[in-house]
Amino acid sequence: MSVQQWVTPLKGLESLRRTEAPMPAPGTGEVLVEIHAVSLNYRDVEVTKGEYKHHKSAEQDATIVPCSDMCGVIIQVGSGVTQWAVGDRVLSTFLPEHQTGQVTEKELAGSVGLPLDGVLATHRVFPAHGLVKAPSYLSDEEACTLPIAAVTAWMSINGMRPMGQSGGKGEYILLQGTGGVAISGLQIGKAAGAKVIITSSSDAKLEQATQLGADYTINYRTTPDWETNVMQYTDNHGADIILETGGAQTLRKSFDCIAFGGLIDCIGYVSGKVDAEDDRLNVNILALRRTVTLKGIINGPKDRFEEMIQFYEAHQIHPVVNQVFSFAESREAFQFVESGSHFGKVVIKVQ
Ligand SMILES: NC(=O)c1ccc[n+]([C@@H]2O[C@H](COP(=O)([O-])OP(=O)(O)OC[C@H]3O[C@@H](n4cnc5c(N)ncnc54)[C@H](OP(=O)(O)O)[C@@H]3O)[C@@H](O)[C@H]2O)c1
Known part of the structure; x- marks a missing residue:
């Protein structure tokens, strides 16, 4: 089985293309996630257009998988991982190494969706410490909107x-x-x-x-x-x-x-x-x-993300999902965000 993914050479939305890649295996301290839903951010459009250049870590020519926000399910656990099990429903974090406190340049260099490969794919390996538990009261489409915007x-x-x-x-x-x-x-x-x-x-x-x-x-x-x-x-x-x-x-x-x-x-x-x-x-x-x-402000650390989820659960906040696109329609989803027509969040249902 292979991974279905979208990639961008950072040269404009029309250059987004769908490709296949070999299924990765999680290494020590890592997990393999089956990605169900991805939400788009303004940043993803900027990255794909090659215009996201104000961080040193993002100044590069590359072809990457775009996007940072996802909700999915762990399907394989690497050695040494104790906090997660197969079947756990998880959310990505934008900066997997930013666990607490002030963000550093080193943590920023590990941004998901530039410079690291992002999440617009059917599967991806994540460091186990770079994920948070998805709140059970939210759908995949709602929950995937939390990592960056919320x-x-x-x-x-x-x-x-x-x-x-x-x-x-x-x-x-x-x-x-x-x-x-x-x-x-x-x-x-x-x-x-x-x-x-x-x-x-x-x-x-x-x-x-x-x-x-x-x-x-x-x-x-x-x-x-x-x-x-x-x-x-x-x-x-x-x-x-x-x-x-x-x-x-x-x-x-x-x-x-x-x-x-x-x-x-x-x-x-x-x-x-x-x-x-x-x-x-x-x-x-x-x-x-x-x-x-x-x-x-640059996003926030994992412990503040978990704190926020408790607040969302306590107040039963449902993020506003304006429109859901299919995986095949990913380019159209980017164009929709670029147009500024949306209210709240735009989501791609991966599977
Ligand atoms: N620092 C961080 O950690 C961080 C995290 C997330 C986002 N951001 C940044 O924050 C900005 C918003 O991101 P987003 O993902 O929320 O964007 P978004 O969902 O694409 O929303 C953009 C909205 O901005 C509004 N807008 C456009 N021109 C405006 C103007 N002149 N004055 C006021 N509003 C205007 C429009 O709203 P209306 O259609 O209602 O006019 C548009 O729909 C972006 O620049 C993004 O890069 C930064």
Whole structure:
């Protein structure tokens, strides 16, 4: 039996192709997983287009299996593995070596889905310590969405707080757009008792966000000065936590609607990575003006992922799966994410 997989030479979505590879055997400390469902992240599109270059570890020419998020079942256990058995249902972690604490360059060099081969395959060998138990109340399609988007949102909201304290009660959380990270942040924030403000380019998506509990919604296309609305909605307090997924075109606005002592989590750059030439941010002044903490976020360690799963279980949070594509339709799934049409997560059902 062989492995069915998709590979990318990092040269664009049209160059994604389906191939076969020999079935691997798990070595010492490893397990072989039959992959059932894979979720897509913005990163996977960027990687496949050859545009994911802002980490040293990712600067390479290679042909790799893309994607990082999967849910599957262990079908073979290598020697020395005691924590898993055949039949266990598991989730991947984005950085298998990042078990706890601050991420390091060495751990980042082991990112699944560039530079390491990813999970868009029927089978893959994982280090036993790089997996977490999948929550039994979630389907494969729901559970596979957790490793990147949800863990990143969890760390953005709770990363600077002591383990086990789900933060956010009564605080204002601002989310940008309605992609995977933002909608995970909405679900976590509401479950934690926060007041949530969310922006989108689409009124229809904002209506969906309201159905999920968003307290305030703003269309950033029709209301380009949305930071003013954030100040109004919060009685001039500002947002306590901002999940900055927008980047170049949103960061200044975030500084203009952050609360005193607030936290801006620098997560992404969907509006661009480079500031406009006529907009020098002078971040030092912006940060001190309201005593802001600007925190770069790169996903989170395994122990915080497991902590998050306990929170999800306690609150019975079901991740929002917008559309499920078949394995054969993987390229179409990437194109769908690239188009930005989705709300929440896009999933590929592998088998
Ligand atoms: N640092 C980390 O660990 C980490 C982890 C995950 C993701 N990220 C980054 O975070 C960003 C979001 O990732 P994702 O996977 O959630 O993406 P995604 O699911 O592809 O969502 C992207 C969404 O961003 C919104 N958007 C586009 N332009 C925008 C703008 N100018 N202002 C506000 N929103 C805008 C759109 O929402 P609407 O259609 O509603 O307008 C779009 O659907 C990406 O840059 C990704 O690389 C970083």
